[in-house]
Amino acid sequence: MSKAKRLWKKTQDMILSLVLGVIIIFAWQQGGLHYILGLKPYQLSYPSDIIRTLDDDLSVIMSNTVWTLKEAVVGILVGSLIGFVIAVFAAAFPKLGVGGISIVTAVNAIPMIAMASIMNNWFGMEMASKVAVVAVFSMASMTLNAYRGMTELPPFSKDLMQICAARKIETFFKLRLPNCLPYMLTALKVSTTTGLMSAICSEFFTSYKGIGYQLTASIKLSQMSVAWAYILVATLCGVLMYAIISIIERVALKWHASQRS
Structure with missing residues (x-):
């Protein structure tokens, strides 16, 4: 496998990982994970709440x-x-x-x-x-x-x-x-x-x-x-x-x- 093909494959893998991560975070923010896992917001904080806490503290x-x-x-x-x-x-x-x-x-x-x-x-x-x-x-x-x-x-x-x-x-x-x-x-x-x-x-x-x-x-x-x-x-x-x-x-x-x- 040439160097260009290896680089392209690594880039594809990185893009797929990022897309998967964005999908999970979006589902989490919209309450999808809470629904699937049967959790309440006070048990699993939303990503926006976590980011807000990071900013405040x-x-x-x-x-x-x-x-x-x-x-x-x-x-x-x-x-x-x-x-x-x-x-x-x-x-x-x-x-x-x-x-x-x-x-x-x-x-x-x-x-x-x-x-x-x-x-x-x-x-x-x-x-x-x-x-x-x-x-x-x-x-x-x-x-x-x-x-x-x-x-x-x-x-x-x-x-x-x-x-x-x-x-x-x-x-x-x-x-x-x-x-x-x-x-x-x-x-x-x-x-x-x-x-x-x-x-x-x-x-x-x-x-x-x-x-x-x-x-x-x-x-x-x-x-x-x-x-x-x-x-x-x-x-x-x-x-x-x-x-x-x-x-x-x-x-x-x-x-x-x-x-x-």
Whole structure:
């Protein structure tokens, strides 16, 4: 398929997605979703009410959003760094590394709500507890993906490095790390969504600021348009974070086969 045809196909897909989105929003505004789902306007706010709330309370909403984004971004960076170090250790020392990978897998299976409760109990209401929760789940994702990238090498590549008398440090930087990079970026893509969700979930329990705190407060007060405004902003933040990682991936992996289509 030529470059022009690929561009046209992507444009068509984008147009179809936009048209579908406009149709859904129009049906929502006209009460179609309320009729289908059997909901009242106070249960599902109209798009116009949500936009009006965003306009009226934009400064407050943005302040809480920035707070949650700080928790998510710092947690993702810390957790990803720890996960990468664990993956390097596991790849360098396979016998010990298997146990470490098993522990990380077990930690990743802990329900997010349970982990949020534990971390909030340990670190209190401040940002540290939310960063810790995000770091735990980001660590698991990075560890598993980076370890896979360092161990699932192209056929005969490791043998070729040995034939060339390459040292372990050279094998790491010239073979394992480049092969691991696509897996690391995949882990970061996963972490953008799980990290934001973890931060918001943590704020449900003990917090005085952030998207999660404002969501619970507005729902308790039956201010559904405010709640949906925060949900909309959280969704946009997740999409933006994912898009940033995707752009980094396109730039950093121009040489990789996955970016040639």
